[in-house]
Amino acid sequence: FxxxxxxxxxxxxxxxxxxxxxxxxxxxxxxxxxxxxxxxxxxxxxxxxxxxxxxxxxxxxxxxxxxxxxxxxxxxxxxxxxxxxxxxxxxxxxxxxxxxxxxxxxxxxxxxxxxxxxxxxxxxxxxxxxxxxxxxxxxxxxxxxxxxxxxxxxxxxxxxxxxxxxxxxxxxxxxxxxxxxLITAAVTLFVGYVVWTIVHRWTERRIGLQGALDPDSEEAAGKPASRLTTLLPLFRILLGISILVMTVLITLSQLGVDIGPLVAGAGIFGLALSFGSQALVKDIVSGIFFIADDAFRVGEYIDTGKLKGTVEKISLRSLRLRHQNGQIHTVPYGELSAITNFSRDWATMKFNIRLARDTDLEKVRKTIKQVGLAMMEEPELKPEFLQPLKMQGVADIADTALVIRCKFTVRPVKLTWVQRESLKRLHKAFAEKGIAFASGTVTVQSAGGSVEAAAAAAAATALQRAALDAPTAPQPT
Structure with missing residues (x-):
């Protein structure tokens, strides 16, 4: 002081x-x-x-x-x-x-x-x-x-x-x-930085963290992302490039640099790059059309014809798939032809059950219907069902079994899990109702003779086979 x-x-x-x-x-x-x-x-x-x-x-x-x-x-x-x-x-x-x-x-x-x-x-x-x-x-x-x-x-x-x-x-x-x-250029750089930071923060918040795949789960990574969440990473990349280019050009212009030749040179360079990297251009253009058609989203399980997996990431030129066993596949958009999406809207599961041939079909139908209605009331399963479990009819009559077909319609994310829960409850309900599953026992009928004679013949054959299989004692020399 x-x-x-x-x-x-x-x-x-x-x-x-x-x-x-x-x-x-x-x-x-x-x-x-x-x-x-x-x-x-x-x-x-x-x-x-x-x-x-x-x-x-x-x-x-x-x-x-x-x-x-x-x-x-x-x-x-x-x-x-x-x-x-x-x-x-x-x-x-x-x-x-x-x-x-x-x-x-x-x-x-x-x-x-x-x-x-x-x-x-x-x-x-x-x-x-x-x-x-x-x-x-x-x-x-x-x-x-x-x-x-x-x-x-x-x-x-x-x-x-x-x-x-x-x-x-x-x-x-x-x-x-x-x-x-200098002040104008500094303000331009400052505004560009602030805009990019806000865009990055906002997109990160909207995208969120996608849950990692559970190696022990047969399901997808979770609920598929919305279309906005799927497209936001691409929009962020394009917007970031646009902000960077505009900020640099405006800054150079404020500092007295003639940006006309720079823009013309960038155009010529882009044209040369497009001719020299036709595969890259093909991948990017194909990806634009796939994304415009909303063929897949992050978190959905798809089949590309050669590879299957859950969509983990969508970039400008390629698609990253995670196989249910953990492998990661990177597929360029240009190599995609037809895509099968297993995670869109709804999915119907049909499966067969082998029952004894003398089973009461009406009893089976009512039992399956009761199980389906009970599953519709469970808090954990109710959000998944669109149509309850029911018996579709007799699929086949085999030599030793009556094949019954069941089906249900659910949301596609947890399809196999709902099937496992259905089979577990059907097994318990059939046991309570006295409904028997088909047996794998093969019945052999002889042409004639009594049961005692057949048993004696089988015992003699077994003794003879045991004598032949027994080791022989060494003979003294």
Whole structure:
């Protein structure tokens, strides 16, 4: 505080007749005292923090020591530029550095406050989920935007000092136009960065994290994604490329670069690339038509003719399928012809049950109907069913079995799981109703003779076979 008062009163001393060298010495000595005070204050803060962590028995950290070194470095740097300004009576470098440090310090303080606020919101148990989610989602975006804006402001301030005052690369009379161009270019880059960050955050929130496949499950990864969720990654890529190209072109235009030849060169390069990479163009164009037809979405199980699997990712030129056994297949769109989608709208499962030939069909029909209605009332199964389990009729009459066909219609995601649950309940219900499944026993009838004679003949045959199979004892020599 005393140093600031002395420095502010320096013009008064000079106006009162104090010689310039004496005034320089007074201000220089004051600057030395202020620098020493800054170094001592930083060291005391570091020691206080070190003692506090030792009292809390906290693990040792190198972070405070690094911050102490940074603080001392900038204090010495400020003192050096201040001293140079006093000697040469030119404070341009000092002012630019001081303003840069002020901007950086304010940015750091605001960033820390936002970080603490974000942490506090996350740790409060009873917070409005919607409001807390909004703050936790957009506070990091705001923090990054403030950092980028501060960096651009510091760059403009330092550029004015070094390009005009020190290196004389830009004449002072032209600096106004150059500064306007730099500020406009910086604002353009800043807006482009903020727009891309918002787009990325919004698309990440809408897409969400797709659940990983369970290796022990025969089903798909879960509920198929909506069409918007499927297309958002592609839109994000295209939008990101558009934002990047427009931001770069506008920035170059503001800096005085003629972008006409650049656009023409990019067009020629794109034309040459299209001729040289016909397979790539074919894949991209085919993918556009497949996506426009809504042939598949992320999370759906499809058959491409050669490969089957669940759609995990859709890119600009290829499709990534996950086989139910875990393998990943990457298929270019140009190699796809006909696609069979097993996960769209609904699916009907038909399966056969082999029952005894003397089974009462009406009893079987009523039992299957009761099982189907009971499954429709279960909370876990009810959302899956569109039509209940029922008997479709007799599919076949075999030599030893009566083949009954059953069917049901469900949502396609958990088709085989519903079938397993149906078979489990049918097995239990048939046992309770006395309905027997077909037996695999083969009945052999002889042409004549009594049962006793047939049994005796079978026993004699078994004894004769056992005697032939028994090992022979060695004969003495």
């Amino acid at each position: 005393i140093g600031v008062i002395v420095i502010e009163l320096a013009p008064v001393y000079l106006a009162a007749g104090l010689p310039i060298p004496a005034g320089q010495f007074v201000v220089f000595a004051t600057g030395v005292l202020i620098a020493l005070g800054g170094i001592i204050g930083s060291s005391r803060l570091y020691q206080h923090h070190k003692v506090a962590r030792a009292a809390e028995d906290a693990p040792r950290s190198t972070g405070p020591a690094i911050w102490l070194g940074i603080a001392i470095f900038f204090v010495v740097l400020l003192w050096a530029t201040w001293s140079g300004g006093i000697l040469f009576l030119d404070f341009a470098i000092y002012h630019s550095l001081a303003w840069s440090l002020v901007i950086a310090g304010l940015t750091f303080i605001v960033d820390r406050v936002m970080g603490l606020s974000e942490r506090a919101i996350a740790e409060i148990p009873e917070t409005d989920d919607r409001r807390a989610g909004f703050l936790l989602r957009w506070l990091p975006v705001l923090r990054r935007a403030i950092r980028v804006g501060a960096a651009f402001a510091i760059i403009v301030i330092l550029a004015e000092v070094w390009l005009v005052s020190q290196l004389d690369l830009v004449p002072a009379e032209r600096w106004t136009d150059v500064r306007h161009s």
